[in-house]
Amino acid sequence: MSDTQAAQELERLAELASTCTACGLAATRTNVVFGDGSTRAQVMFIGEGPGRNEDLQGLPFVGAAGQLLNQLLSEIGLQRSDAYIANVVKCRPPGNRDPRPDEIAACKGYLVDQIRLIDPTVVMTLGNFATKLLLKEERGITRLRGRAYPWWNRIVIPTFHPAAALRGGASVLASMREDFALTRATLDGRPEPRSEPEAAGHPVEQLELFG
Numbered sequence: 001m002s003d004t005q006a007a008q009e010l011e012r013l014a015e016l017a018s019t020c021t022a023c024g025l026a027a028t029r030t031n032v033v034f035g036d037g038s039t040r041a042q043v044m045f046i047g048e049g050p051g052r053n054e055d056l057q058g059l060p061f062v063g064a065a066g067q068l069l070n071q072l073l074s075e076i077g078l079q080r081s082d083a084y085i086a087n088v089v090k091c092r093p094p095g096n097r098d099p100r101p102d103e104i105a106a107c108k109g110y111l112v113d114q115i116r117l118i119d120p121t122v123v124m125t126l127g128n129f130a131t132k133l134l135l136k137e138e139r140g141i142t143r144l145r146g147r148a149y150p151w152w153n154r155i156v157i158p159t160f161h162p163a164a165a166l167r168g169g170a171s172v173l174a175s176m177r178e179d180f181a182l183t184r185a186t187l188d189g190r191p192e193p194r195s196e197p198e199a200a201g202h203p204v205e206q207l208e209l210f211g
Ligand code: URA
Pocket: 047, 048, 049, 050, 051, 054, 059, 060, 061, 062, 065, 087
């Protein structure tokens, strides 16, 4: 598929999503936050779900967590506009509660199509929800981060959610910097500098995201 076709297809999907009523979050949202960034990005980020600012503006990661994400990107020589940013759920859960399994399931098709159309080399999952959705893992982000997982001919690099770094302080931020450096090294084709090696994910089960 050409770049133009992929961009057109993404626009069509965003249009479709803008009137989506597949789950209860449709009733309380201001805007659907479909995604933002380069449709040809080599790196895609997947967060949890829109917060208040995102819901109001219709764009992902525009608040304090977004500023941290922009900073971490700049530290590995990338701008936000080089990346593509999306969320597990496209509508704000009221009061920023966790997204529910039925809401995640109802929204999953959009994310699958976004990954397929953007076709990134590296997917960075931000926090537990995105990481567990892609890697089909019970273990939490603290255990899973720090390494790269082969996933559908791509690389998934899990890291903390930026909001956790804003809450959790220096050690969370230091871990995120390591994970972003791993993304840089992966894009550059350098061997992985690994911090805490964990057993690999389960590639066969991971396929279920697309199944
Ligand atoms: N947190 C998320 O997970 N996504 C956003 O878009 C903003 C904050």
